[in-house]
Amino acid sequence: MIRKLIGKVLRRPGKKVLHAKHLGIRREMLHSNALKVCDKLQDAGFDAYIVGGAVRDLMLGKSPKDFDVATSATPEQVRHVFHRSRIIGRRFRIVHVPFYDRDGEEIIEVTTFRGASDAPTDDAGRILRDNVYGTIEEDAARRDFTANALYYDPNAEEIVDFHHGVEDIEAKRLVMIGDPVQRYREDPVRMLRAVRLASKLGLTIAPATRKPMAELADLLENIPSARIFDEMMKLLLSGKAWACMCMLRDEKLHKHVLPLLDRLLSRPESSAFLQKALENTDTRLAEDKPVSAGFLFAALLWQEVELRWKKNEAAGEHAMPALVNAMNDVEARVEKKLAIPNRYSAAMKEIWLLQPRFEQRVGMRAHRLLEQPRFRAGYDFLVLRAECGLADKALAEWWTQFQYCDQDTRAAMVANLGKGAAGAGDKKRRKKPRRKPASEKAATDKPDGGGSEQ
Numbered sequence: 001m002i003r004k005l006i007g008k009v010l011r012r013p014g015k016k017v018l019h020a021k022h023l024g025i026r027r028e029m030l031h032s033n034a035l036k037v038c039d040k041l042q043d044a045g046f047d048a049y050i051v052g053g054a055v056r057d058l059m060l061g062k063s064p065k066d067f068d069v070a071t072s073a074t075p076e077q078v079r080h081v082f083h084r085s086r087i088i089g090r091r092f093r094i095v096h097v098p099f100y101d102r103d104g105e106e107i108i109e110v111t112t113f114r115g116a117s118d119a120p121t122d123d124a125g126r127i128l129r130d131n132v133y134g135t136i137e138e139d140a141a142r143r144d145f146t147a148n149a150l151y152y153d154p155n156a157e158e159i160v161d162f163h164h165g166v167e168d169i170e171a172k173r174l175v176m177i178g179d180p181v182q183r184y185r186e187d188p189v190r191m192l193r194a195v196r197l198a199s200k201l202g203l204t205i206a207p208a209t210r211k212p213m214a215e216l217a218d219l220l221e222n223i224p225s226a227r228i229f230d231e232m233m234k235l236l237l238s239g240k241a242w243a244c245m246c247m248l249r250d251e252k253l254h255k256h257v258l259p260l261l262d263r264l265l266s267r268p269e270s271s272a273f274l275q276k277a278l279e280n281t282d283t284r285l286a287e288d289k290p291v292s293a294g295f296l297f298a299a300l301l302w303q304e305v306e307l308r309w310k311k312n313e314a315a316g317e318h319a320m321p322a323l324v325n326a327m328n329d330v331e332a333r334v335e336k337k338l339a340i341p342n343r344y345s346a347a348m349k350e351i352w353l354l355q356p357r358f359e360q361r362v363g364m365r366a367h368r369l370l371e372q373p374r375f376r377a378g379y380d381f382l383v384l385r386a387e388c389g390l391a392d393k394a395l396a397e398w399w400t401q402f403q404y405c406d407q408d409t410r411a412a413m414v415a416n417l418g419k420g421a422a423g424a425g426d427k428k429r430r431k432k433p434r435r436k437p438a439s440e441k442a443a444t445d446k447p448d449g450g451g452s453e454q
């Protein structure tokens with residue numbers, strides 16, 4: 001009891017100014033555009049700091065994903081300093097300051113210090129609008145975690161810390177500022193942010209920050225599915241996607257984001273499949289290689305699609321319409337919680353639709369499949385399935401060989417299928433020629449893999 005009280009007193013918020021160099025942060029480590037924004041705002045007489053994830057990541061020895069600037073200037077005043085900037089957002093007005101170089105456009109996000117206003121909330125306590133401006137101290141109190149509320153002044157080379165953020169980062173702790181219950185009520189997405197930041201940065205969520213999450217998980221139900229999708233993308237592209245999915249489920253937050261995770265993670269093959277898919281993604285990101293969101297969602301939802309596909313087939317549907325119906329079912333179920341934009345769901349469906357086609361190799365089918373624009377993604381998906389016992393290993397190996405050999409060898413490989421090397425799909429096709437139903441035609445005859453119009 002007494003220890004708790006002392007802890008509370010010692011943890012009272014209060015301004016601390018620290019030498020950035022002592023915390024391992026030097027001006028050269030920051031992106032020149034973010035420095036330019038701070039310099040120009042300070043020259044114009046405003047306070048300006050680099051804040052949030054960038055300072056936290058630098059302290060943890062990681063390279064920041066983006067640089068955010070917090071300032072005493074209002075959005076209009078920022079616009080005045082940077083003529084090419086634009087004010088965006090309604091719930092939170094922020095200014096985007098664009099910079100252009102050989103690599104394209106870089107945006108530095110500038111936010112005005114938020115005040116400790118009584119922002120309007122809905123019945124569940126969720127903040128609806130938040131455009132009252134205030135002091136740096138008030139702004140710090142409005143941020144989510146102590147580690148995210150550090151302000152770096154690049155000219156003074158100082159870090160301003162109001163909430164023991166430095167201490168928490170050093171102790172590898174993720175601590176909510178203020179009363180966690182109230183802060184989750186204001187914005188339930190903070191629960192998903194806690195999972196992502198803890199997984200990505202190897203931080204432990206402090207007990208008081210963690211405890212209310214299970215109880216308040218239902219509040220995620222009120223969040224628009226497009227925002228949930230954005231957060232889901234951040235989790236999947238965090239570089240620790242597998243750890244994020246496991247924590248999401250452990251903290252029971254998946255119910256309102258991706259309820260299928262329960263079934264998926266409870267089966268060894270499907271769990272191994274997802275783990276492999278997500279760890280591949282994590283490795284690609286670590287190597288600075290591009291990753292496909294369509295592929296990620298294809299992997300995440302495959303188990304459900306496959307279950308329904310098999311069920312439809314068992315009920316007498318032909319393979320392709322059974323798959324198309326299964327895909328449509330899963331999509332309809334998922335989209336209530338997670339609005340996957342068309343550009344990703346089209347790729348996801350094309351990958352799925354290619355799966356049965358890998359089993360049909362006779363005649364010119366294999367050659368035609370090789371020319372599909374989505375062949376590579378579909379093939380990678382097949383290999384992943386095979387590695388986890390969810391598809392025939394020999395089939396995946398056949399395709400590995402087929403795509404890398406010369407035309408003569410390809411012709412021989414296909415001819416060989418007639419001599420006993422054919423898979424179940426090849427055989428079935430030859431024994432039972434049949435007219436394709438219309439839905440199958442639409443899905444298979446199109447040169448691009450055909451999934452996009454489903």
Ligand code: ATP
Pocket residue numbers: 051052053054065066068142143144145148149187189190
């Ligand atoms: P990263 O950019 O590495 O994903 P980040 O912490 O910088 O992590 P951003 O979404 O860029 O995340 O947000 C910048 C800062 O804005 C955060 O560090 C935090 O201080 C504040 N912030 C973001 N989202 C919230 C929120 N939902 N509630 C309170 N503060 C937030």
Ligand code: MG
Pocket residue numbers: 052053054065066067068
């Ligand atoms: Mg950031």
